[in-house]
Amino acid sequence: MTPPDPGQVAALPKADLHVHQEAAPRLDRVLARREERPPYDWAAWRRRLVAELPPGQLRLGSLGSAPILMELDDDEMFVARTVDILTEHASAGGCYVEVRCGGDSVLRDGFMELFRTAEHQVQTVHPHLRAEALAVFADLTAPADYLARKADACVRAAAEGLAGVDFIVTPYGSDADWSVAYRLAEPLAEAGLGITAHAGELTTADLPAAARMPGLTRIGHGVHAAYDPSLTQLLLDREVTLEVALSCNELFGVLPATQEHPLLTLLTAGVPVTLATDDPVQIGTTIDAEYAAAAQLGVDNDQLLQITRNAIRAAFTTAERRTELIDHVEQVARPSLH
Numbered sequence: 545m546t547p548p549d550p551g552q553v554a555a556l557p558k559a560d561l562h563v564h565q566e567a568a569p570r571l572d573r574v575l576a577r578r579e580e581r582p583p584y585d586w587a588a589w590r591r592r593l594v595a596e597l598p599p600g601q602l603r604l605g606s607l608g609s610a611p612i613l614m615e616l617d618d619d620e621m622f623v624a625r626t627v628d629i630l631t632e633h634a635s636a637g638g639c640y641v642e643v644r645c646g647g648d649s650v651l652r653d654g655f656m657e658l659f660r661t662a663e664h665q666v667q668t669v670h671p672h673l674r675a676e677a678l679a680v681f682a683d684l685t686a687p688a689d690y691l692a693r694k695a696d697a698c699v700r701a702a703a704e705g706l707a708g709v710d711f712i713v714t715p716y717g718s719d720a721d722w723s724v725a726y727r728l729a730e731p732l733a734e735a736g737l738g739i740t741a742h743a744g745e746l747t748t749a750d751l752p753a754a755a756r757m758p759g760l761t762r763i764g765h766g767v768h769a770a771y772d773p774s775l776t777q778l779l780l781d782r783e784v785t786l787e788v789a790l791s792c793n794e795l796f797g798v799l800p801a802t803q804e805h806p807l808l809t810l811l812t813a814g815v816p817v818t819l820a821t822d823d824p825v826q827i828g829t830t831i832d833a834e835y836a837a838a839a840q841l842g843v844d845n846d847q848l849l850q851i852t853r854n855a856i857r858a859a860f861t862t863a864e865r866r867t868e869l870i871d872h873v874e875q876v877a878r879p880s881l882h
């Protein structure tokens with residue numbers, strides 16, 4: 545295998561379909577810059593995580609557990625921490641990012657307007673950047689009237705540019721009941737929202753239910769499908785794109801430790817794969833580091849470029865923006881391949 549050329553990998557256009565807003569860690573970073581103090585030490589947090597918790601579900605469950613306060617999270621801070629996400633993405637060679645705004649973000653007054661304010665601010669420095677927002681349903685055991693109110697807010701926000709919805713069905717990684725998620729997803733898909741779900745990160749158990757979800761075109765992670773040919777075939781049959789987060793998988797130890805990451809297996813099988821940072825502040829990664837990690841696994845430059853094209857094709861964005869992004873990707877790609 546020819547070793548990857550880091551310069552060529554860095555020059556490739558990149559996209560990230562799976563970034564959580566990490567509200568508290570981003571808020572801390574914004575405040576740290578303003579207060580001229582160091583931000584929370586995530587590298588030390590990761591070292592403790594690896595030393596103290598077994599790989600898999602327990603380690604994964606510690607995401608979002610660091611003691612950071614969310615007070616002061618007003619509209620100005622929402623914009624500032626969103627600017628932080630988008631700037632980080634664009635500075636790492638990214639041209640398209642989808643941000644998953646969890647919790648009650650979609651219920652916030654003027655949510656989409658604030659998101660676009662952040663996007664416009666970053667576009668003054670990175671004019672090719674395009675960003676979209678997704679809402680997240682992570683607790684489907686919440687009262688039905690709350691879920692209905694949130695779903696209504698998603699439909700309203702869709703008219704204002706909300707791009708999609710992400711579902712995390714619990715117990716995560718198990719053969720859970722997806723009926724509530726299916727019921728919620730149907731009208732959201734009809735409202736034009738893209739549907740994705742977290743599955744296949746810890747086990748294969750939740751993949752069949754995820755792949756059959758109404759309106760679903762993408763799965764967050766899904767990498768365990770590589771261990772079962774029938775599931776790989778299911779993804780191919782349903783034309784599901786995977787959002788693969790290499791550093792995230794490694795830190796949380798969700799794959800068999802003795803085997804190499806199955807990214808290449810999925811690519812070779814023809815599954816449309818994209819690369820993602822997932823929770824970049826906590827995990828300590830960027831989108832260019834994810835592309836470099838894929839290159840280290842043996843993914844060549846043509847395949848990396850295909851990964852970006854896969855992302856633009858599977859993006860929950862408008863037809864107009866998709867065309868702009870395709871043009872941009874091909875323009876950037878041309879010199880970097882020669």
Ligand SMILES: [Zn+2]
Nearest residue numbers: 564742764822
């Ligand atoms: Zn995720």
